[in-house]
Structures are given as C-alpha cells and as structure tokens.
Amino acid sequence: MTAHRPSSELKEAPLPGLFDMRVEVPHYTNHRDRLRDRLIRAGAQAVADYELLELVLFRAIPRRDVKALAKGLLARFGNFNHVIAAPMDQLLDMPGLGPAAARELKIVEAAAHRMAQAQMLNREIISSWDTLIAYCTTTMAHQAQEQFRILFLDRKNVLIADEVQQTGTVDHVPVYPREVARRALMLNASAVILVHNHPSGDPTPSDADITMTHRIHDALLALDITLHDHVIIGKGRHTSFRSDGIL
Incomplete structure (x- = not known):
C-alpha cells in the first residue's frame, strides 16, 4: 500500500516554471x-x-x-x-x-x-512693451514661415484682439491694407500694432516691409485709426519701426 506524503511536502514541490514566472518591468x-x-x-x-x-x-x-x-x-x-x-x-x-x-x-x-495670449489681452500695451515683445517672440520667433498678425487696441491702448491675418512663405507674406482697415473698423479699434516675423532670424525691414507699412498707415489714417508701430520679430532680436524712425 502506497504511503501518503504529508501535505506540507506537497506544498514544497511546485511544478517547475508554473508558479515562479517573473514579469519584467521595462527599465x-x-x-x-x-x-x-x-x-x-x-x-x-x-x-x-x-x-x-x-x-x-x-x-x-x-x-x-x-x-x-x-x-x-x-x-x-x-x-x-x-x-x-x-x-x-x-x-x-x-x-x-x-x-x-x-x-x-x-x-x-x-x-x-x-x-501667452491670455496674459496680454485686456492689458494696456504701450506701458507693457517688454511683455508684448516677449509674447510676440514666444508666438512668432520660431515659425518656419512668415506670419503677419495685428494687435487691435481701444482708446486706452488696451489690447482687445490679437489676430493672425496672413501666413506666407519663408520670406514673404501678402498683406492687404484695406483688409487691415476693415477689420479694425469691425472691432471698433482706435489703434493698431503690426507684427510679423522673419524666419531668417534677421529683423531688418525690407523695402517691401517699409512700403507696406506706409500703405497701411495711410489706410488707417483716413479712418482716424492710429498705427502705433510695426514690429519685426527675429531670433533673439526685434526691430521697431517707431523706435528706428521709419514710422
């Protein structure tokens, strides 16, 4: 007659490979x-x-x-x-x-x-110029294409809207003065700041940039809307038309 093994011995002899599996956690x-x-x-x-x-x-x-x-x-x-x-x-x-x-x-x-935009909206822009430049640099300096945006201000120079009007190629963006003026009227803006980037990193304005700025200035002036500035954003640098006497 075969003797029965104690239950304690049975517990000590698990089937190999069945209960000793380990799950490897990725490093x-x-x-x-x-x-x-x-x-x-x-x-x-x-x-x-x-x-x-x-x-x-x-x-x-x-x-x-x-x-x-x-x-x-x-x-x-x-x-x-x-x-x-x-x-x-x-x-x-x-x-x-x-x-x-x-x-x-x-x-x-x-x-x-x-x-970044939320930090700028409903703020008085002219006295927060460094913050404005930091915001424009964050949103535009690293873009691979030229982007033209417009900051619309009320009578107290508080930012009421920030809109990208056009996006172009690596070195050109089409801008239409009539469209800028029309949008300013729709928003009841009293002043405007133009901003665009140069993907090359050099914020020096081209002849086309200067001509376009003067055309927009004239279109807004006819509507009694002030063009405060046109800022070109480069990589680590920027150009202000107002500061440089271009506007």
Missing part, C-alpha cells in the same frame, strides 16, 4: 515616474529640455524609451521652442516620431500660445 517605467514626480515637486526649472520633451512624448509613445528621440529632436531643431514650433512635415521626417507624437507636440505649442 524606463521607473524613470518616467521619477521624472513626473520631479516636475510636479520642483517645477519646470528642475527638468532639462530633453526631459520636458520626454514628458510630452510619454503620452503618445507609452511602450518605448524616448530619451534618445527627445535628444535627437533637440539636436535637429535646436531647443524646446523650435521643436514644438516645427512644421508637421518636418516633425514626421524624424525617425521614430509618428503622427500621434507629432500631434502631442503641436498641442503643447497651441497651449503655450494660448497662455
């Missing part, structure tokens, strides 16, 4: 948690540009280490602002960056612009 999982915690605890200044990009990319690329991709984006475009402002086609040319991740970057760009 980047803890890194992501630590990075998120550091951002929340210490703020944006506690993370480098490539780490901030990682945090954005995590959302669209959940199952891959993205540190090399983040550093590659910075190497190609220069800095965080240039990365999120890069055109979609250029982002999608980056190996390892798919449409979902590129969309996340453009969402961050849109949010940054919206926050």
